Amino acid sequence: MTLLETTLRVNGTSRRLEIDPRATLLDALRERLGLMGTKKGCDRGECGACTVHVNGRRVLSCMTLAAMHEGDEITTIEGLAREGTLHPVQQAFIEHDALQCGYCTSGQIMSAVACVREGHAGDEDEIREWMSGNLCRCGAYPNIVAAVAAAAQVMEQHAPI
Amino acid sequence: MHPFEYARAGDAAGAVAALAGDPEAAFIAGGTELVNWLKDGIERPGRVVDINRLPLGQIEATSAGLRIGTLARMSDVAAHRAVRSGFPALAEALERSASAQLRNMASMGGNLLQRTRCPYFRAETDLPCNKRRPGSGCAAREGLNRTHAIFGWSDACVATHPSDAAVALRALEASVRVLGRGGERSIPLADFYRLPGDAPERDTVLEHGELIVGIDVPATPRARRSWYVKVRERASYEFALVSAAVALDLDGGRIREVRIALGGVAPMPWPLTEAERALAGLPLERAALARAVDGAFSEARPLARNAFKIALAKRTVVRALEIAGGMA
């Protein structure tokens, strides 16, 4: 088996890597690039903790191989805040206490940003359904729904971030 | 994961050729199935051929129907205006599948090639399962088979097929376009899946190296009045316990023609042909619908723990008919 030369573009920065073809995008982000904000909850597409954006869409980084993402624009939780200013979704998660242990939070937030941009944050039931791909064992769901709804309002008022 | 080489296919013919010459090679598209199989050792390819850059992601709606490229992602198909208006059962089935993230990743072709969620098949270390390891037995046959088949199973395998979209596509009379070394062929979805019989390791009629390039859904008079009902215990992000897709052609308040497929009850999307016949000409009335559907289950063979699926499936079909017919 040979290692692959790959360039991953993450949070606006290109990183040239030699990677094991078996490496998932999640493991490459964490163990090779040291971006520990993206979490591994199940490693099999069943919890959403590893949600990142690839070319602006929310995906599960545990279910895809890093090698498949040469040239893709990858955004992780570390790339969401701009110049130290939290993204409105991050801010709303704090204000609505939409997190407890924090382990699913990166995935929830990445998913929520996409959920709002997709136009799936119209009302609480819609948010519940479209945020159901992110499990939270602490059970912060009611506050997550409130945070997404509030962030959607803010995001609507401002230019897309 | 077993070590493998990674290769990126430049064109469809090249992808097919790459697999044809290598019995150990496998395609990867969305990855949402293959990556798990690799992790659990269900598949151990020596080479993984990435087909994501092939130009097979289109969704075209014409007067003849839908042409969906194999790489179209579930979320894009579900959101497509022509799909939502003209083939609502498909949009509904897709949108009830998995999660938003997985639907952004999973390809339509890959969706049809999902393998069973039978927990014996999906174990992280081997359990007796003929589908996973031929000859090892079917532990579910006498085991915990609440979620298993009531139709079409054999003593070698009692698993069900998990795809929601395939159930809708079956009721919509779709066919699958497949590229092999000998060229392209079209396979009606009705002929695409295999019953387990003595060889449950083979889910479909595809040969090694054949690539699904697209899915065609005809614009029948029934497609527009189609619907999909999914029954599951968790309100979202769960596979179907039972599901039903129906496509209705109405003549006033009566059913002219109907197609029905069930999910979660068989190794493949299960056509309810007898009910289709019995329903033709009937008025859209709950009691009449229920009677006609009732008779179609005489061949159901429940396992020790899933007899409830018969009653549940009947009710699911009736509900789908009611919704498609505008009654509920």
Add this chain to the structure above:
Amino acid sequence: MISVLAPPSRAIGVPHERLDGKEKVSGRACYAADTPAERLAYGVFALANIPRGRIAQLDVGRAEHAAGVLRIFTHENMPRLNPVSSPPAGQSLLPLQSDRIAYEGQPIALAVAATLEQAAHAASLVRAEYEREPFNVDFRTQLERAVEGQSFFESDTRVGDVERELAQAPIRIAQRYRTADRHHCAMEPSATVARWENGSLTLDDATQYVWGVRMAVAQALDIAPERVRVRSSYAGGGFGSKGYVWPHQVLTAAAARELERPLKVVLTRAQAFTAHGYQTASEQALDIGAERDGTLRAVRATSINPTSRFDDYVEYCALSARSLYAAPAIETRHRVVHVDRSTPTPMRAPHDGVAMVGLEIAMDELAYEAGIDSLELRLRNYAQRDPTTGKPFSSKELRACYRLAAERFGWSGRNPRPGAMREGRVRIGWGMATALMGTFRMPASARVTVESDGRVLIEAGTQEIGTGVRTIMPQIAADVLGVPIEQVRIALGDTTLPETGGTFGSSTTMSVGSAVLDAATRLRDELRELGAHEDEDLGAVLSRSGRTSLSADGAWSPGEEGDFSMHTFGAVFAEVRVDEDLPIPRVSRVVGAYSAGRIINPTTARSQIQGGMVWGIGQALLEESSMDPTLGRYLSKNLAGYLVPANADVPELEVIFAEEVDAHASPLGAKGIGELGAVGVAPAIANAVFHATGVRVRELPIRLEMLLA
């Protein structure tokens, strides 16, 4: 002993957002598996796939020769380790020490390699041949073998003449109730990073109890506890799974010592189903005798649960009956059945959370049998004193809870007839249940320091697993010292800090909070001695007295609680909707009111109770770990087969706290809330399902086939 703080407080009792919120939302909070290390090696366990027997032959040849492999540890080459007592160990059996296999999922090898991919592959190449032995993993098939188990509470209690009262009672409810095996499924799988330097070990661990890990690892590896430093700055939920110490932590430390390089082991989701205990299923028998007006004459509660062959774990599922309702005669009894599985462990909410399922469904049955409103029945049997011990409750505002929650829910408008409410084809049901949870307190110590810039540092070794301790402790210190909470921070999750108990048993606010209160109070007194006056900048006080910092140590221990029966309480009302054709219950509303002492932070408290309610929804409708009894193997060791509630399963959850200060429980007046929210919700849902459908379900989770009439 210091007294409850005099109001008005500026921080305690005031809603405050989490001080660690920014770290958590920006991905900067560092969990065990995120710990950076040079030359880090990766370990992955290979597990036994039989429930009982011995390893006849272990073939590690292919694994050893796979790319990147550094070592394959097995029982043949792992150094012998000392046995570890329980607690802190979760189970007495330590794998990789002999060829015995006592449960499926028991580690048979630890593959270590330079990368995670290589280690995982190597683990998959380990091949074992077993001599299999007969086994039984199913306790329900051998209830006659139930025996008394040794654990922390009394197995049996008895007051009054239960036989006579039952025989004379005009109404009897005698039923069996069943709950399922469940798993914690914390979103963070357990992870450990072990580093040795000069004979000393640093473990960055996903744990609810850093000192427990230190004790266990030091004992197993035969080194002084002072040579082991355990840290846990953030844990991704625990719910009991990280409370005790389990084999992976000990084995990772031992393997890293052998390898002489840092080692990271992260359990896979599947491994998490066998690596650290589970909540046992229960078989509960309730026999209740009552007068025609519902007044209880006797309650007999019996519970049986499975445990491992090698340890007794008792899930006290008759515990609640001892204290909840006034009855002249109460008998409780607990037994265990030894099966070929790993040792169970507490899970949110242990004992009472399971016990209340049987008791509260039985009470609903009694209400219907007697023709009395379910809430009224509870009020008629309200206990003023603990009915088993006769002791007064340290505090109990349950009556207020019933009233507050019932009013908010609109319970008085309920027509009790099953099936009375519907919307189209959806039947609607309202059910209620009481919640009761035992109070656990532990000794704790803390240090509070004022620094030259006036900032305040709290040091306490306790863990942050999502409860909000990084916010609550600063609130307490801020109030005592009269500084804004933003000026206070806490260092925690480290055995080099002042010792506290584990983050379990809903004990942290009472225990650690009281130690922080003590330390802060002592510090305030010292500052006053330095001439500090009201609202003076603390940095100025220090510089005036020529100091760069000033610290005070504080401690608290629960002492004698013998005079009181100590619990938290709640009243839970739930609404379910059940489609009459496709009868899957969906919870549409839950209202709970709680008697849980003084609430330090209403924001995090509300969140924690809501989280508990979500657990109740899972317990009622979804959660069940299934095991194939013929193979002795778990099925679906994943989050697609073991269903925890998703966002769409959870409706609006209303939380009300009754005004209460329990000065007996802690000087803060606070009690515990981490588990309380998970109690009473499941039986309230089951009772609501009865109200909706007329089907009395006595087994959880509720499956649609039970309702498919």
